[in-house]
Amino acid sequence: MSFARYIARGELARALDLMARGRVAYAPRREADAVVFRPRAEGEEPLLARATVPPKGIIFPQSERLFAFIREKDPNDPGHTTVRLDATADIPPALIFGGRPCDARGFHIFDRVYLNGPHRDPYYAARRDATVVVTLACAKPCSTCFCHWTGCGPADTTGSDILMTPVEGGFVAQAVTPRGQEVLEGASLPEAGADRVMAAEAVHSATLSALEAQNPAPDLSTTPRRLRERFDDSGFWRAMSDKCLACGACTYLCPTCYCFNITDENDGGDGMRGRRLRSWDNCMSSLFTREASGHNPRMGKALRLRNRVGHKFSYYPDLHEGIVSCNGCGRCITGCPVSVDIREMVVRATEPSEETPNA
């Protein structure tokens, strides 16, 4: 990250205008009780607060059209119809400003599945490719933050194109990717200089120290294995899920939850036009795994919560070089109506269980 520019506090809106030229720029904005990402207008001062909802939906929309279907009467055989599929999508160049490192790392968790798995997802790939991610490093942790447990951190650059760090009087903007550097070069910003870069690095380490002081990171190196061993410990999972309402708010607020459903929708009663959609899905719902026969391999919220925690802290790391698919943003804790705490579940699952004291 040797390419660093400086943005004075009063110049932020103008700098964002220049960085986002030709792109739709999303930035945090307050709406009712929530801070959400919305397209910003030229000159609009962005909110610097952390958003209630991560910017995931800009690249992975909550619901998106996979294709439209159009049936037409076959002129040669009026008793039958032909079907035409339209798989076009309107994907403008975009820029996300003001996500935090835990948000940007979420895109990396997606990339491993959506871009680098056995099949490439063309919808995600097109939006990811069209979107510049400008991330704001955290200067002050929230009480529910635990990014430093997960391999993420308050200045993690994974998934970002540019990392901006608040320093006295303004921001240091460091290029993470060549594309990020291009965007910074195009905005003709002054060089940050060695002193300001050092100041930014001091912010990074001070925030990390504050996180460690409020909530020291436990050793989670054995967690994938311990979760496998806990799989049949139904008493443990019942206790962990006791107060869970299975509402799924945690999945919608999570920057790494990437599961989806596919459904069809008709434009009218005649079935001549409609579309196939994919929409965020929620593993806490019984329909997530219930088969048409009625058989459900995950009966009850305890088994569903077991899969949710297992996926993030055991299965995903086993498949992806130890990388945990939780970035410690803590939104599932703050957003949970009954305060189910994933930190507690992971720590307790990692502790040796009573039945196997020597494990």
Add this chain to the structure above:
Amino acid sequence: MPDAITPEAGAHVTTLGSGFTDNPYLPDVATVLETVQETPAIKTLRVRIDDAARMDAFRFNPGQVGQLSLFGVGESTFVINSPPTRMDYLQFSIMRAGEVTAALHGLKPGDKVGVRAPLGNWFPFEDMRGKDIVFVGGGIGMAPLRTLLLYMLDNRADYGNITLLYGARTPGDMAFRDDVQDWLGRSDMNTTLTVDQAPDDWPHRAGLIPHVLLDLAPSNANSVAVLCGPPIMIKFTVEALKKLHFADEQIITTLERRMKCGIGICGRCNIGTKYVCVDGPVFSYAELKELPNEL
């Protein structure tokens, strides 16, 4: 609040692939050639992909599945139960269970469907060459076995003795009647039929599949057993095979899950780290034993 900057509608329209090969969510449009009402609950659809070049280029291995869809209703996963040696059409057999399957039962010749295929892994038909094969199918579970069995009959010299045990609740619940007649008459395979409830004029076996299998007592020597059927049948059939000294590696079966994408992305069909849609649906019993207990 000033107006947000949004692009003109349609200013950045991208085409996300032209077919299944470059967009794995985009089905090939196919036409129903023929339907067969196998049983009151099971209907067979024979389809061809409309794009002749795509149909000609279509290749798959026995055991692979497809997502069959009715536009405006939805998609479901079915095995391609015709063999790769017979490419006049792709055959799917559908047991009516929910909304999509009920709608698929209503299709007539000439109707359009969507096909995303082939998906998933396949039976280890290459490793099975030279071995004796024991097929055990229950109900609609005969469909995945049919593709492998017909493939083997079309390459008969490559395989040893072929034994088939096919069971259903009643004679009326037996699918693939023409095939079954052919199999019963063939001298190069042994076919046994059984039903749970046999009417007086039923000339075949009566009784549950695991019991009949123990009675037939196929040898485990140089053999592979391929099972497919409802979970309860699989459980007891595996027990029967263990009594007959089949090793875990000699037992092959298929798993079902509620799948959506079929390509290992949507997160719906995992059992621990395995995704049934890409790592399956075919698993050996040895592999199943390594999975978390979530079947």
